[in-house]
Amino acid sequence: MAIVTVLLLLVLSIAPAAGQTTVPPGSEFNPRTPPTPTIPSAPEIVFPVQPPTAARPVQLFEFHPLLGLSEEYSDNFNRGVRNHEDNFRSMVSPGMNVRLDAGYLTGQATYVFSGLHDSSSDELGYFNAFAGQLSWEATPRLRLSASAGVTQNDEPGRADRLGLRLERRRFTAGNGSLSADWEIASPITASPYYRASYFNEDRGAETLTHIFGGNVATSIARINTVTLGYEYLTSETSNTHGAKDAFGVSGHQLSASLLRDLSERSTAGVSGNYAWRTQDARAPDAEINFTRWNGSVFANYAIPNTIAIRASVGVSQLSSDSFNGDPVVSTASSLSYWFGQAVATITVERGFSETFAEGQNQGVVKTTGASGSLVYPFTPSLGGHAGVSYHENEFTGIGGTPTPTSGNSSSTRTDKVLSAGVGVSYQILRWLGSSLDYTYSRTDSSDVDGHIIENNVRLSLNFAF
Numbered sequence: 198m199a200i201v202t203v204l205l206l207l208v209l210s211i212a213p214a215a216g217q218t219t220v221p222p223g224s225e226f227n228p229r230t231p232p233t234p235t236i237p238s239a240p241e242i243v244f245p246v247q248p249p250t251a252a253r254p255v256q257l258f259e260f261h262p263l264l265g266l267s268e269e270y271s272d273n274f275n276r277g278v279r280n281h282e283d284n285f286r287s288m289v290s291p292g293m294n295v296r297l298d299a300g301y302l303t304g305q306a307t308y309v310f311s312g313l314h315d316s317s318s319d320e321l322g323y324f325n326a327f328a329g330q331l332s333w334e335a336t337p338r339l340r341l342s343a344s345a346g347v348t349q350n351d352e353p354g355r356a357d358r359l360g361l362r363l364e365r366r367r368f369t370a371g372n373g374s375l376s377a378d379w380e381i382a383s384p385i386t387a388s389p390y391y392r393a394s395y396f397n398e399d400r401g402a403e404t405l406t407h408i409f410g411g412n413v414a415t416s417i418a419r420i421n422t423v424t425l426g427y428e429y430l431t432s433e434t435s436n437t438h439g440a441k442d443a444f445g446v447s448g449h450q451l452s453a454s455l456l457r458d459l460s461e462r463s464t465a466g467v468s469g470n471y472a473w474r475t476q477d478a479r480a481p482d483a484e485i486n487f488t489r490w491n492g493s494v495f496a497n498y499a500i501p502n503t504i505a506i507r508a509s510v511g512v513s514q515l516s517s518d519s520f521n522g523d524p525v526v527s528t529a530s531s532l533s534y535w536f537g538q539a540v541a542t543i544t545v546e547r548g549f550s551e552t553f554a555e556g557q558n559q560g561v562v563k564t565t566g567a568s569g570s571l572v573y574p575f576t577p578s579l580g581g582h583a584g585v586s587y588h589e590n591e592f593t594g595i596g597g598t599p600t601p602t603s604g605n606s607s608s609t610r611t612d613k614v615l616s617a618g619v620g621v622s623y624q625i626l627r628w629l630g631s632s633l634d635y636t637y638s639r640t641d642s643s644d645v646d647g648h649i650i651e652n653n654v655r656l657s658l659n660f661a662f
Contacts, residue, residue: 228463228497229422231454232509232529234470235489236548236564238357239394239555240370242328242348244309247630248294249661258297263309265290267657274317276353276365278647284317294661297331304331322367324349338380345373354638356396359550359566359588360614361559361599363640363649368398370556384416396557404558406432410450422466426452430474432553434597446553446596448474463498468511476596487517487595489549489561491527505533513548515561517595525563539573553597560597565589578624585617613641630659 246265267288274284292309306329313322328346335341348355349369353362356370376390389411397403410428417423428450435443449472456466469492476485493511498504513527527548534541545567552559566588574580590612592599599610620634633656640649 228499229456229458230497230507231424231456231466231468232493232495232507232511234450234452234468234472234491235554236359236529236546236550236566237555238359238361238550238552238562239372240348240356240396241358242326242346243355244292244307244326244328245288245290245311245324245657246292246309246659247661248307257299258295261294261296262660262662263290263292263294263307264660265292265309265311265657267655269653269655271651271653273649273651274315274365276363276649276651278645278649282317284315286313286315288313292326301334302332305329324351326350340378342376342378343374345371347371354616357552357556357559359562359564359590360612360616360640361552361562361590362557363612363642363645366398366401368396368401368557370397371395372555386414388412388414394555398557402434402436402558404432404434404553404556406430406554408554412452420458422454422456422458424452424454424456426450426470430554432558434553434558444476444478446474446476446558448472462500463496465494465496467492467494469493474596485518485595487515487561489513489515489551491548493527502535504535505531507531515549515563515593515595522593539571542568542570544568551596558597559592559599561593561595563591563593579621580623581619581621583619586615588612588614590614610642610644612643615639628660628662630661632657632659 245267246263248263249261265288267290269286269288271284271286273281275282288311290309290311292307294305294307296305297303306327308327309325311324311326313324314320315322326348330342330344333341347369348371349367350356351365351367353365354360356362356368372392372394374390374392377388379387379389381387390408392408394406395404408428408430410426412424412426414422414424429448430450431445431447433443433445450470451472452468452470454466454468456464458464469490471488471490473486473488476487478484491511491513493509495509496506497508498506508530509528510530511527512524514524515522525547529546529548531542531544547565548563550562550564552562566586568584568586570582570584572580572582592610592612594609616636616638618634618636620632622630622632624630634654636653636655638649638651638653642649
């Protein structure tokens, strides 16, 4: 089942390499986009060797061979509170980047295979990373898009963007989507979509999720846009923590937004959504019904390569058959500012994350977090970057339970995750680059007696032809 699902996601299309370059959120900013109803938690696909900077191909197909060599050191490879274990990871990563441009049909795909050796276990291993997208302008009024991505890794920070995993364990994560933008008749547009996600960990749980949905939008007096949306979700999680029985989550979601163009560069509006779900534990009297709703006001402002602001504030609430949760203040706000070629970004987010919708099922998580980053090119060949992020995650136990830590399995644990890093990169030749990165992480969990602290240093050479 796992192999078939991964192959299905690969066949869905070819997708842009997420994480292949450091791109600030304001660089492809759309001020007409309302805030997301939940906080995203999807796994991030990061390639160990960077493909060349994206540019329009000069021919129908463009092929770029890739090769990465790296040495990585961790002072707490087993992610323990005590008895830290050092590890040197040597990695060789050949790959390929392919770009397609047929005018009406464009796309790109990147695949990297990584062979590795860990000194702590004296064992060989391998990872895979793939991402790509395909876009077809079928008619002037109809555009079809497809995307897919697959990643294998054992770093907890790669399994999701919120820091929900504590232990180092190999996993495979995949995602795929099909979507369309169809102008039915001016000014009415329809955007149906299908999304799938898959997550499997060694000797652990497997989660497969399907989402079917669509949005219909129309403009009123040219400067006002009304959007209505609906989606249906079904998610199956099996072999949870060694159990033989599977359980599922399914349900519906309605959304609506009203947006007004204040100028060519700014918009403001209101949005809301309501979701009702059923958690089926495949056992008598074990069914749980829960709801989640959110309402917010938002404003967006952007000047290309100068400033990008996305601000929202609202209220969210999660309730189930057994309790009515208190409303919480929610936000998904960010600011990006360009200092010449340098870019500084600050992000603040608070709300609920439905983890079963995007990857590993850790249930519905209430998360509060902030992050900041700075990308600074000292010269055309020498660049530096720094970043810090913090998340406080409260596992509600609804929709799924968090992965046990050190034998514990509390369904309502709370984690505090801090991560910070700095790095420099130097382009030695047109086809040869190098980088040196340092990362510090600290996790405090109510399920762990102590702190999980790890220091990581990575030196790499990247060949991109």
